[in-house]
Structure formats: C-alpha cells, structure tokens
Amino acid sequence: MQTKPLALLTRSPLAGVFVALAVIFTLSALISPYFLTPYNLSVIARGLAFVGLITIAQSMLMVLGELDLSLGVIGGLCGVISGILMVRLGVEPYSAMLLAVLLGATLGLVNGLLVTMLRLHSLVLTIGTAGIFGGANLVLTRGVAITGIPKDVQYLGRGDVLGMPVPFVIMLAALAVATFVMLKTPFGRYMYAIGNNQAGARMLGIKVDKVRLLVFVVAGAIAALAGVLMVARLGTAQPSIGETWVLAPIAASVIGGVATTGGVGSPIGAIFGAGIIAIIENIIVLFGVSPYWQGIVSGAIVVLAISFDAISRRYLRRDA
Amino acid sequence: MKKIAILLACATALALPFTATAQDAEGTTKKDAYRFVVVPKVVHPWFDKVNEGAQAAAAAIKAQTGSDVEVIYSAPQAADVVQQNQIIDSALATQPDGLALDLLDPSGNRASLEEAQNQKIPLVIFDSVPPEGMAIPYIGSDFCEQAKIAARRLVEVLGGEGEVAIMQGVPTAPNHSIRAECHRQVFAEHPGIKVVAEGIDNDSIETAQQQAAAIMQANPNLKGWVASDAAGPIGIGQAIVEAGKQGKVTLVGLDNLPEMLDMIRDGVADSSSASQPELQGYWSVMLLWAQATGAKVPGYLDTGNAFLTKENVGG
Numbered sequence: 001m002q003t004k005p006l007a008l009l010t011r012s013p014l015a016g017v018f019v020a021l022a023v024i025f026t027l028s029a030l031i032s033p034y035f036l037t038p039y040n041l042s043v044i045a046r047g048l049a050f051v052g053l054i055t056i057a058q059s060m061l062m063v064l065g066e067l068d069l070s071l072g073v074i075g076g077l078c079g080v081i082s083g084i085l086m087v088r089l090g091v092e093p094y095s096a097m098l099l100a101v102l103l104g105a106t107l108g109l110v111n112g113l114l115v116t117m118l119r120l121h122s123l124v125l126t127i128g129t130a131g132i133f134g135g136a137n138l139v140l141t142r143g144v145a146i147t148g149i150p151k152d153v154q155y156l157g158r159g160d161v162l163g164m165p166v167p168f169v170i171m172l173a174a175l176a177v178a179t180f181v182m183l184k185t186p187f188g189r190y191m192y193a194i195g196n197n198q199a200g201a202r203m204l205g206i207k208v209d210k211v212r213l214l215v216f217v218v219a220g221a222i223a224a225l226a227g228v229l230m231v232a233r234l235g236t237a238q239p240s241i242g243e244t245w246v247l248a249p250i251a252a253s254v255i256g257g258v259a260t261t262g263g264v265g266s267p268i269g270a271i272f273g274a275g276i277i278a279i280i281e282n283i284i285v286l287f288g289v290s291p292y293w294q295g296i297v298s299g300a301i302v303v304l305a306i307s308f309d310a311i312s313r314r315y316l317r318r319d320a
Numbered sequence: 321m322k323k324i325a326i327l328l329a330c331a332t333a334l335a336l337p338f339t340a341t342a343q344d345a346e347g348t349t350k351k352d353a354y355r356f357v358v359v360p361k362v363v364h365p366w367f368d369k370v371n372e373g374a375q376a377a378a379a380a381i382k383a384q385t386g387s388d389v390e391v392i393y394s395a396p397q398a399a400d401v402v403q404q405n406q407i408i409d410s411a412l413a414t415q416p417d418g419l420a421l422d423l424l425d426p427s428g429n430r431a432s433l434e435e436a437q438n439q440k441i442p443l444v445i446f447d448s449v450p451p452e453g454m455a456i457p458y459i460g461s462d463f464c465e466q467a468k469i470a471a472r473r474l475v476e477v478l479g480g481e482g483e484v485a486i487m488q489g490v491p492t493a494p495n496h497s498i499r500a501e502c503h504r505q506v507f508a509e510h511p512g513i514k515v516v517a518e519g520i521d522n523d524s525i526e527t528a529q530q531q532a533a534a535i536m537q538a539n540p541n542l543k544g545w546v547a548s549d550a551a552g553p554i555g556i557g558q559a560i561v562e563a564g565k566q567g568k569v570t571l572v573g574l575d576n577l578p579e580m581l582d583m584i585r586d587g588v589a590d591s592s593s594a595s596q597p598e599l600q601g602y603w604s605v606m607l608l609w610a611q612a613t614g615a616k617v618p619g620y621l622d623t624g625n626a627f628l629t630k631e632n633v634g635g
Contacts, residue, residue: 040413
C-alpha cells in the first residue's frame, strides 16, 4: 500500500532524476557544513540560472529532435551587443537589453529557417552558425570586454527578489511558461508529436516547419536573455560569455530524461539535471577537490546520477 | 596603607607601557588553523608553480608558528570569467581565512571581490591588478618591464631592423594586455622595427602554435616574435620548428615553464623574460596570513623578473 505522494512520484517520469538530485543534495548537506548556508544556496541558484535558461531552450529543441550548438554563442554575442548598445551608442539600458533579446530571436530564426527550408541537420548547421556568431563577437570586441554597464541594470544580474537571486527567479518564470506551453497546450503536443515522428506529424496536419521555426526563435531569445542577464551580473560585456554553455545544457537535459532522439522529456527534468551539475560544480569547490581531479569527480557523479536514475525508475515502476 | 598605594601606583606605572604595547601591536591574533584558497586564471603549468610556492609558504608558517595552514588550490578548467566567479563565490561560502586570486578580468570579477570584502575575508591578488578603486594588496612583477626586457632583447638581436610579431595572451587579462602594450611601445621607439601581425592565443599552447604558423605563412619576412603570456612562446617555438625556421626567426620568450627552458637550451628560443610564479604563490599566502593575524601588509609587492639565456638556465 503506497501513500498518495509516493504513488504520484512513482508514476512520474521525473522520479528518477528528482531522487538523484535529492540524494546528491542531501549528501552534500551532510558532508559539507557550508552547503546549506543561505549564501551558498544563493551561489548555486545564481549559477544555475544562466545555464538553466540555456538548458530550457536546448531541452525544448531536443524534444523536437533538434540540437542547437550555437545557443551559448548567441547568448555571448547578444550580451556583447547589449553592452555596445548601452555603453557605446548610448541606448537606454533596458531598451538595449530588449533589442539584444530580439536579436537573439532573429539569430534563432536564421538557424530555424536554414534547418527547415534547406532541410539541414540542426546539429551540423549550428556548428557552422556558432562559428559565425562567435566570430562576429570577436570582430565587434576584438576580445576586449565592454565595461561601464550602467549600475541600474546590474540589479537584474546581482540583485535578489523574495530572497532569491533575480536571474534565478527569471529562470523559474521561463521554466513555468515553457512547461505550461509544452504540457498543457496544443502547441506543446505538436512539439512532442514532431519529436516522436515528424512524418507522422505532417500526415496529421501539423504545420511541422512552423512549429520547429518558432521553437528555434524562442530558443534564440532565451539564450540572448541568459547573455544579457550575465552582462548585468558581471557589470561588463565579456566576449567569453556563453563559451561554457554548450555541453552542460545538453548533458543536463539528458540527465533530466530528455531524449536526444526527440519526443521524450520536459524542461523540468532538464532543470533537475542542470541542478545536479550545478551542485556538483559547487561541492567540488567546497570540498577543495584538486582541479586535476575535478573532471573525473564530476564525470563520475554524473554517471552515478544517471545510473541511479535508471535503476530507481526501474524499481519504482516495479513497486507501482 | 600609604605604602600599598605607592606600590600599586608604581606597578601601574610600570605596567602601562606593556599594556599599551599589547593593545597597539599588530599581528597578535593567532589561530590554531588557517585555510586559504588560491584561485588562478585557469588550470595551467605556470599556476602549478604558483601553487608550489603557496604550499611552501604554508609549510613555512606551520614550521614557525605551529598553526596548521591548509592551502586549497581551486582552478577553473577554462579561462572563463564566469566559471572563475562561480569558483570564487563557492569558495567564499566555505568562509576561508583568505583568498588569493589571479583575476581574469578585473571589472568582470568585481562583484565577487566586493562580496568577499563584504564578508571581511582577506584578499590578495597575484599576477594581476585590482579592479579600479578597490584597495586590495597585489603581488606581481612589473609586467610592463618584463615585456620591455623581452622586446628590447629582440630589437638588439635583430640589430634594430626587421618585421616582428606579438602574441597576445588573453586580451581581457590585464597582465597580458599590459605586456602586449609595452612590447608595442618598445618597437615604436625603433623605426627599423615593424610590427606586422598580432595573434591572440588565449593562454593556450595549441592556439598559439596555430596562430604563429598562420602568421609566419602570411608574413614570410618575419624575423622575430615576442609573447605576452607563458603559453604563447611555447606554441610559437613549436610553430618555428615545424616551419623549419629555427635560426631564421628569433623568439624571445616569456616566463620559465619547463618547455620554455628546453627551447632556450635547444636554441629554438634566444632567451626569456621570466616572472617568478613560485614567489608570487609564496608571498600571496604570506600576505593572506599576515592579514588574517591583523597585521598591515603592503599595497604592492614586486617579486621581480629574471632574464633567462642559454648561459644561466643550466643543463
């Protein structure tokens, strides 16, 4: 006889990753006296916010069966352009940020158009567009950060609201919207249908290319949002923003149960996966792990988390 | 009673100077254990030498004072300011007794440094300069002078004439950009020297090798190289050897990594203008410890440069 919450948990496809996250969180709290301090939790939340936004964008594309390797670079380029607009061209800071997000949507549109019109593989195409967007970043900045970001917009990156870092709250809002759209609207159902069987979705009358195009646009806009928020966080527009946002969001999505083949998973699972990675990155520093061992330690924890996820899902299903 | 009062007065008078000394003295707070965190720019052999120096200082303090000193070396896997800030913020959560940092970008690191100051955690910056307006003790050699030593040597070897190239490290890293600028200043003083190309290696030997190979292809009359980071000259040296230009292109390197020393011994590089990373690590920990005890420390500590040639690098 199972209690209601446990029955709910066992039915959920998120059960495994949630339990893995809970285990890692609990172990970290037990082992490190610093882990549960409000300051440390805010450090984890703030770090998770930026990778989390890219993870939401990437997981939406992955549900469609697509992969966009240019999302991190779009974030970096749009961040830099927001800096150029507000510092060099004197554009009102919030307008500059909005324009940069619109630019991100446009770059997503470019990716989407090339994928849908020319029938290009998104993974291969975005390797190329990442090169172009990253190159544009270097041409604009010559590798030098743009300083002098106005103090009032820095609140968006450094400030707190309801006791939580502002970027984290923005990420949660984006997650709520993405989850609602994907799980509760016809558009979301189309996304899963396309990811499961694109040809079949076409036969059902779903406007497959329009849906794909729109998701690329939204993903570009979310990536740009992460970039401008990072500019607000740093107080400078760094050309290197987004360089580390390529593999982690894909890994987080896979850990969170999003299939690379499409049609399976959700942004919530992906964020749980990103949470696992964020905690690993944090505890590696809290425990003072040697930098030469960090790759092995974080890799091993990820493998353990995925294995735990798979095993626990099997057992929970059997019990249910 | 009068005698007792006189004795008490005398005792008080005698004790006064001692009391005053104890109250005024600095460096009198002693802990049984200290934990310092060292955060370099990136995982890199140059910073391993910094860590060696830091560990040596920890051992020295323990030997002299009996206090346990732990130095935790926590390096970003990539030269990325976002990743570095994440490490700094996580390190602050452990409430260390001090934090020594090599800043990737002072303005980009400012928020994390301000947080450390808010938490009253002693800071030291090594191999870099503090963000504008922030009073943080810093340690390093005179980066400009280090670059000028190298550039002047190249001008001397070339007889004041020829095409040269400069390899920048991470353009946003202040020590790298200062060195690149000072290379330019020296070359500008010599009308016969023409800077025909500049590369960016982002502190990566592989990137430096690729950049140097391409620049030498595009500039067949190139006569000499200088670099602005430790990885740069190693990549340039590899490119010179691969292009068969050893003896035709002069390389004056930077710093004292083992590969750099080998290149000087093998004649691939003429010489190197070297900062002393071990000393930077050693004095970083010493200044953190001094601050943790409450002692005043200098605002800037110069660890000097060494000029390395075949004659003084040893076998």
